[in-house]
Amino acid sequence: MNQHLPAVALWDGTTDAGIRSLSWSRSGADAVFEEPSRPAAAGEETPEFSVIPGLIDTHVHIVGYAGPGTADFLTWPLMTRVEEQTLHGLSNALTAMRGGVTTIRDLSADDIQFSxxxxxxxxxxxxxxxxxxxxxxxxxxxxxxxxxxxxxxxKPLADGPDQCRQLVRHFARAGADGVKIATSGGVLSVGDKSSWRNYTRAEIAVIVDEAHALGMRVAAHAHTADGIEVAIDEGVDSIEHGTLLTEAQASRIAAAGITVAPTLLINDRIAAGENGVSSEQADKAAQLVEKRDAGMRAAADLGVDFVLGTDANGHHVKFGDQMAEVRLMARVFGWTPERALQAATSRASRALGLEQKLGRIAAGQLADFVVMRGRPWQNLSDLDTANIVAVVSKGEVVSGELPR
Structure with a gap:
């Protein structure tokens, strides 16, 4: 069954495509776009509604508290049955989708997310x-x-090259799309420092080798220059955070085609002491954020492919905050609205290896898109969940209504 949306202002994932009519049709269990066309009749010169591809968040943690009020970030997972956590995770996924995010990548998955x-x-x-x-x-x-x-x-742990290789194989058997490693310490983790080494070179080399041999991508959590350096050296596919990357590293990252998800919003909020974070967590984030923005803007100018990745967990960053992250990326990097939107669509799809299927509105691409008021590629303040008219995923309306 073909579906049709006439006379909308279209931003196709890379550029302004003008006034177009959209058509999409079922293809097996999914739906694909036909070639966007100019409306047959003259129609309105300035359509009320615009269409952009569905957003892609390359870094989330879907299993987090989704109920009313708040829950303690660290203790809630320890005190809540797996079955109940699954329902909260599904609620978070639906909230993200209603906020225009039609694709997510969970970077700390287990059987809940695989299922x-x-x-x-x-x-x-x-x-x-x-x-x-x-x-x-x-x-x-x-x-x-x-x-x-x-x-x-x-959670499963691995120490030494043999255990690392075995755990990668365990995740491959469980149905993972890839693996995540840490090559530096973290911010929300308790008792470490961001400067701590995580894994030896030999262990990281084995993880990357085994994952790639099994057709899986490797995402590397890395805040520090040392952590970023080893991630680049060992051939990871994406860097998560990349907070203190140097200009020399930026050039290498750009040349290697490694995508970077900067997760700006969450680190700003933790550094500001919001959402009940501890003084230890706030201090760690503040030390990173203090030096972050100038280095990241320089890296963007050198061609680093920064993409949307929020680290949303339902606590520090909510599902539905993705558009706010895109607006913040534009401010930090000095981007045009169009470049910021690319980071959340056509460029983000490459981080997942799905650039031939997602992130653009073109013939043969999968039919995920958002109908909005305004023109967010011209005025990024229009990129706001309050302006969403409808969200279409897999060719079906999942939130709102298509304009008649």
């Missing part, structure tokens, strides 16, 4: 397209230090 992704893909439940990366962490690493030492129910 949720399969259920969404099969049409059992409604949700955004989803990728899920398993976390490969060492004992006392960034991924381990969210759980108190006395708590026995820990």
């Amino acid at each position: 949720m992704r399969r259920a969404i893909d099969a049409g059992v439940v409604t949700g955004p397209r989803m990728q899920a990366h398993g976390m490969v962490s060492m004992t006392a690493g960034h991924g381990d230090l969210f759980i108190p030492p006395a708590f026995t129910q820990r």
Whole structure:
């Protein structure tokens, strides 16, 4: 069954495509765009509504508290049954989708996210397209230090090259799209410092080698210059945060085609002491943020491909804050509205290896898009959830209504 949307102002993922009519049709379990066309009749010269591709958030943690009020970020996962966490995760996914985010990548996934992704893909439940990366962490690493030492129910850990290789294989068997590693310490993890080394070169080399051998991408959490350096050297596919990258590293990252998700909003909020963070967490973030913006703007000028990645967890950054992150990226990097939108659409799809399917509105691309009031590629303040008219995912309206 073909569906049609006449006479809208279209931004196609890379540029202003003018006034176009959109058509899409079912293709198996999904839907694809036909070639956008000019309206047959003269129609309105200035359509009320505009269309952009669905946004792609390359860095989220979907399983977080989604209920009323607040819950403690660190203790809620330890005190809540897995079945209940799954429902909260699905609620967060739906909130993101209603906010115009039609694709997400979870970077600390386990069986909850793998199961949720399969259920969404099969049409059992409604949700955004989803990728899920398993976390490969060492004992006392960034991924381990969210759980108190006395708590026995820990996430899988790997120490030494053989265990690292085995854990990558475990995630491949479980259905992961990729793996995430840490090459520096973190901010929200408890008891470490961002400057701590996570994993040796030999361990990181094995993780990257095994993941790539099994067709999986590797995302590297790295705040410090040392952590970024080893991530580049060992051939990761994306860098998450990249807070203190140097100009020399920026040139290498750009040349290698590595995407970087800067996660600006969450680190600003933690540094400001918001949302009940501890003084330790706030201090760690403040030390990073103090030096971040000038270096990142210089890196952007050198061609680093920064893409949308919020680190949304339902607590420090909500699902629905993605458009605010895009606006902040534009301010920090000095971007035009169009370049900022590319970071959340056509460029973000490349971070997931899906540039041939997602992130643009063109013939053969998968039919995910957002109908909005305003022209966000001309005025980025129009990129606001309050301006969303409808969200279409897999060719179906999942929020709002298409204009008649």
